[in-house]
Amino acid sequence: MKTSLKNAGMIGAMVVSWSIYYAVSKVLVGATGSPLLTGFLLRSAALIFLTAQLLLDGSFARLFHQGRAAVILVVIGVFGFLLDLFANLGYAHGSLSTGTALLKTDVLMVNLVTVALYHKKLYLSDWLGTLVMLFGVLLVLGVDFGHMSFNLYDLFFILSAMCVTANAFIIKTAQERFHEDADMISYYNNFVVLVLFGSTAAFAGDLRLPAADTIRGFWPLVLLGGLAQTGIYFFYYRNLKHYEVWIVKLYLLLMPIMSCFIGVFFLGEELTLRKGAGILIVLLGAAVILLRAKLHREENTPDDQLRHQRHHHHGHRIKERH
Numbered sequence: 001m002k003t004s005l006k007n008a009g010m011i012g013a014m015v016v017s018w019s020i021y022y023a024v025s026k027v028l029v030g031a032t033g034s035p036l037l038t039g040f041l042l043r044s045a046a047l048i049f050l051t052a053q054l055l056l057d058g059s060f061a062r063l064f065h066q067g068r069a070a071v072i073l074v075v076i077g078v079f080g081f082l083l084d085l086f087a088n089l090g091y092a093h094g095s096l097s098t099g100t101a102l103l104k105t106d107v108l109m110v111n112l113v114t115v116a117l118y119h120k121k122l123y124l125s126d127w128l129g130t131l132v133m134l135f136g137v138l139l140v141l142g143v144d145f146g147h148m149s150f151n152l153y154d155l156f157f158i159l160s161a162m163c164v165t166a167n168a169f170i171i172k173t174a175q176e177r178f179h180e181d182a183d184m185i186s187y188y189n190n191f192v193v194l195v196l197f198g199s200t201a202a203f204a205g206d207l208r209l210p211a212a213d214t215i216r217g218f219w220p221l222v223l224l225g226g227l228a229q230t231g232i233y234f235f236y237y238r239n240l241k242h243y244e245v246w247i248v249k250l251y252l253l254l255m256p257i258m259s260c261f262i263g264v265f266f267l268g269e270e271l272t273l274r275k276g277a278g279i280l281i282v283l284l285g286a287a288v289i290l291l292r293a294k295l296h297r298e299e300n301t302p303d304d305q306l307r308h309q310r311h312h313h314h315g316h317r318i319k320e321r322h
Contacts, residue, residue, distance in 0.1 A: 007242065010235055010238060010239055010242070011235075011239060011251050013231065013235045014231075014232070014235035014236050014239055014248075014251070014252070015251065015252065015254050015255050015258055016231075016258060017228050017229075017231030017232045017234075017235055017236075018228075018232055018236070018252065018255045019255050019258035019259040019262055020224065020225075020228040020231075020262065021042075021225055021228035021229055021231075021232060022255075022259055023259060023262045023263065023266070023267065024042075024221055024224055024225035024228060025038060025042065025225060027215065027221060027267075028041065028042070028218075028221060028222065028225065031210070031214045031215045031218060032206075032210045032214075034201065034204075034206040035084075035088045036088075036197055036200050036201035036204055036206050036207075037201050037206045037207065037208070037210065039084060039193070039197040039201075040194065040197040040198045040201050040207065041210070041222050041225075042222065042225040042226055042229055043190055043193050043194035043197055043226075043229065044194060044226070045222050045223050045225060045226020045227070045229070046190050046194075046226040046227075046229040046230050046233070047190055047191065047194060047226075048226065049226055049227055049230040050183075050186055050187050050190055050230055050233070051187075053183065053230070054183060054187065057183075059183060059184075062184060063184065063187060063188075066180075066184065066188075068178075069174065069178040069180055070188070072170065072173070072174050072178060072180075073174065073180065073184065073185060073188035073189070073192075074188060074192055075170060076167060076170055076171055076174065076185060076188065076189050076192075077188055077189045077190075077191065077192020077193050077196075078192060078196070079163050079166055079167040079170065080167060080189050080192070080193045081192065081193045081196040081197065082159075082160075082163045083160045083163035083164045083167065084160075084193075084197075085160075085200070086156045086157070086159040086160035086163060087099070087103060087156070087157065087160040089153070089156040090102075090153055090154060090155075090156035090157040090160065092153075093151075093153035093156075094151060094153040094154045094156065094157065095148065095149050095150070095151070095154065097143045097144045097145075097147060097148050098148050098149060098150060098154050098157070099154065099157045100138070100141050100142075100143050101138055101143050101148065102154060102157035102158055102161060103157050103160060103161055103164075104134055104137060104138065104161075104253075105158070105161045106161040106162075106164040106165045106249065107130060107133075107134055107246075107249050107250065107253065108130065108134070109161060109162065109165040110165050110168065110169075110245050110246045110249045111126075111127065111130060111246050113165060113169060113245075114244065114245065114246045120244065120246075122246070123292060123295070123296050125288055125289075125291075125292060125295050125296070126246075126289060126292060128285075128288060129250075129285045129286070129287075129288035129289040129292075130250060130285070130289070131285070132281060132282075132284060132285030132288065133250060133253045133281075133282050133285030133286060133289075134253065134285075135281060135285075136277075136278045136279065136280070136281030136282035136283075136284070136285060137253050137256050137278065137282055138278070139274055139275065139277060139278025139281065140256045140257060140260050140275050140278035140279060140282065141256055141278075142274070142275070168240065168245045168248070168249070169245060171185060171237060171240055172240055172241075172245055175237075175240065175241045176241075182233065182234065182237035182238050182241065183234075185233075185237055186230075186233035186234065186237060189233065190229070190233065236248070239251070250286070250289055253282060253285075253286075254282065254286065256282075257279050257282060260275055260279070
């Protein structure tokens with residue numbers, strides 16, 4: 001029971017952290033007028049919290065003793081930057097509705113990779129639940145299906161979704177093959193993304209001290225966004241270690257629901273009938289996924305069968321002794 005509550009808490013905290021981060025990021029991009037500067041500020045704030053975390057638990061020195069694993073940690077950071085860069089390029093030149101929809105295709109990409117490369121079995125109900133949740137999310141996000149249009153710049157959204165997908169599996173590989181913990185991955189990822197955001201912002205002429213009086217509580221918002229980014233690293237990476245990638249991605253589809261309520265209560269947005277219907281559809285799809293164990297009798301894996309045989313032989317020997 002305690003384990004189930006802990007796992008649910010980790011999932012919930014991940015969704016909340018991501019929702020707060022996107023809400024703060026949206027406000028700061030509007031205040032600074034630069035996604036690059038906003039990314040640099042938020043990663044700088046996150047660096048403060050991540051450094052404090054490592055110093056408090058005595059792990060800071062391990063940053064400099066990663067050996068060959070440092071390469072994959074840097075790669076994770078590069079992909080983390082590219083997924084933001086491609087999305088921003090798409091939004092700058094492409095369609096908002098189309099982009100919002102295409103960015104969510106990472107969920108389907110993860111499912112395909114899970115089946116094709118990792119040979120995991122996904123049932124028809126898993127695909128159905130995924131598609132239902134995805135449709136509900138698009139309703140919550142306000143995607144206008146009637147006015148969707150496609151142009152060449154929309155390919156950047158697909159590239160961003162591909163980077164999100166690849167990065168999730170690379171992080172999983174770093175955890176399983178290189179035995180890297182979430183904190184080391186987080187720090188390297190954040191630092192690499194920080195450097196790349198700072199470099200591109202400087203190249204674009206956006207690296208400047210922002211006018212903090214454009215909105216009330218500018219710097220506290222930056223710190224809140226940095227804390228939320230730290231929470232993403234902490235909870236998302238630990239959940240990736242505990243669950244299959246496709247499961248974590250499905251849980252993240254709950255994030256727009258949380259963002260919707262944040263917008264209603266703190267940003268003056270309206271909860272429309274369309275968004276309400278979308279929320280119910282997302283929850284319906286999630287219910288289908290959560291009931292997969294009851295809908296399908298899971299086949300025993302070879303390891304399960306081996307454990308069953310050992311248990312059977314052990315019980316047989318006990319009977320012989322008596």
